[in-house]
Amino acid sequence: MSKQTSRQVVLRARPAAIPQAEHFAIEEADVPALADGQLLVHNSHLSVDPAMRGWVSATANYSEPVAIGEVMRSFAVGEIVASQHPDFRPGEIVMGMFGWQELAVVTPDAVWRRVREDDLPRSLALGALGLNGLTAWAGVHRVLRPRPGSTVVVSSAAGAVGSAVGQLAAAEGCRTIGIAGGPEKARWCVDEYGFDVGLDYRSETFVNDLAQATPDGVDHYFDNTSGPITDAVLQRLTTHSSVLVCGTAAISSWDPWPTGPRTERIVLTQRARIEGFLAFDHLDALPEAVEQLAEMVRSGALTYREHILDGLESAPGAIAMLYAGTNTGKLVVEL
């Protein structure tokens, strides 16, 4: 085999807050020969996820930070083009932690799953049938566990995770309230994702709108934002309610550490439960989640939006798009 090269996005500088294009560089590197047990994956789609901010942060997180000069950690989907492992063969489509690069040399522990639903777009393996879908599915079914008739509120409800959370909760017979930024996204919540109510948190009447939309209070809250949205929702928690903390998109920096209204009195008087959530803790649920979510996509019960960026050059600035909210669906870089 002739010597191959691969273009890759590497971390150039550690961002203090939201990673911007300038924190990354695009480089061309030789692809090493495969060692025993390794696979060569040719990525077709790279994922852009809010969690990537944490992966490049120097502050303590659930994983080691990406080192300066290292390929940016990310989910990707691609085709195996060479294999030195008996369980994988060329031609298989796989999804996993393959990084922001064209060609990835990986071991099987980087592979999250084989993508077998070839009747559906392959990019879905990064969104509704990937990390986002697993996050929504396990968050609803394993942590919040809402009963029919209960009120479920979701922040970043027009996003890749939030929109799936709303549809999964609706499938359980819940009343669903989606919170998003701007009147257009609030309308999507209702028109595309089937929320009973869509609220624009940028509206001056937001706190009152939320009260109107939740006359019996909030039984479950799937929180992707923290910040003032969360402060307003927590005030409406009911007895024995539950809150899943999945993201903190509304907090642009944790240095200096931000303050907010103390939550202990609400937690105590309502005997509420607030629980942090990481999809990585629920990998065992992936086969069941993907099977159910794929069936919902096929039947039309799960609607999704994708926002496809073209080419590796668009990756460095893509995380900032997420935090600015300028993406219109699950953000994917197509190579």
Place this chain on the structure above:
Amino acid sequence: MSKQTSRQVVLRARPAAIPQAEHFAIEEADVPALADGQLLVHNSHLSVDPAMRGWVSATANYSEPVAIGEVMRSFAVGEIVASQHPDFRPGEIVMGMFGWQELAVVTPDAVWRRVREDDLPRSLALGALGLNGLTAWAGVHRVLRPRPGSTVVVSSAAGAVGSAVGQLAAAEGCRTIGIAGGPEKARWCVDEYGFDVGLDYRSETFVNDLAQATPDGVDHYFDNTSGPITDAVLQRLTTHSSVLVCGTAAISSWDPWPTGPRTERIVLTQRARIEGFLAFDHLDALPEAVEQLAEMVRSGALTYREHILDGLESAPGAIAMLYAGTNTGKLVVEL
């Protein structure tokens, strides 16, 4: 039966913050004749609990506020002196919600339990074998569920609940860290209640002392205080740790609503669980809890302190003593 009168402590004004003696008045009232199904209890000991602040607060709470002019709601222990109910007979000792008064006319739903451990001081039915004991027992065994070898931190650790929490956690094989106000109470934590370490939160080196005492972080936190103590403990939470919110003694007023460091990032990255706790939700555990706790008292495995005030006149100022931390044990008014 000749007409009886009873002295009682009534709520005179609604406190904005910590209830003080001036918010109550002592009155003498006629005791009505018993109706069918009622009991007359002659209280011997009245309880003073931190939760009583919430019971007289106008702000939303888990129970209706005590009305102005009404007898102050409280636990008490006493002897049945007359009964118009077939399941209760004069001479029985009972514990329940009998209020700050000498004689209480109640129905059986006010009775929490019959006090049968006549080898132990009757006042214990208000502390280690009452609400405090149930709170500690259910908090440890039903909510925190610590494993042997894990690190358990308790605030207000020299208090009636905290000291029992530490001893129950130690009985499970946990490393226990007690936090209390002042060097004397910190010393009690270790010398009397068997905590591995006692910390004085008033010390200038408290945050550092806590870090030294918890080299492997904090796996479980039984929080009676909120405030800066809690802010320091949360920074040391480990992955999949749990926090029980039992009280907010460090917050003197919720109007205006106090702010503090946002907790969402810690909850998220550690996948921590924060849960509000109310002993009233665990009444079904009372028989099992009392049986085990009484056995621990008899064997010396559960040490307690009582601070007995003399006479009904001492009740009105007693809640403020709790919040000032001037009591030296479970605060009880003996009639």
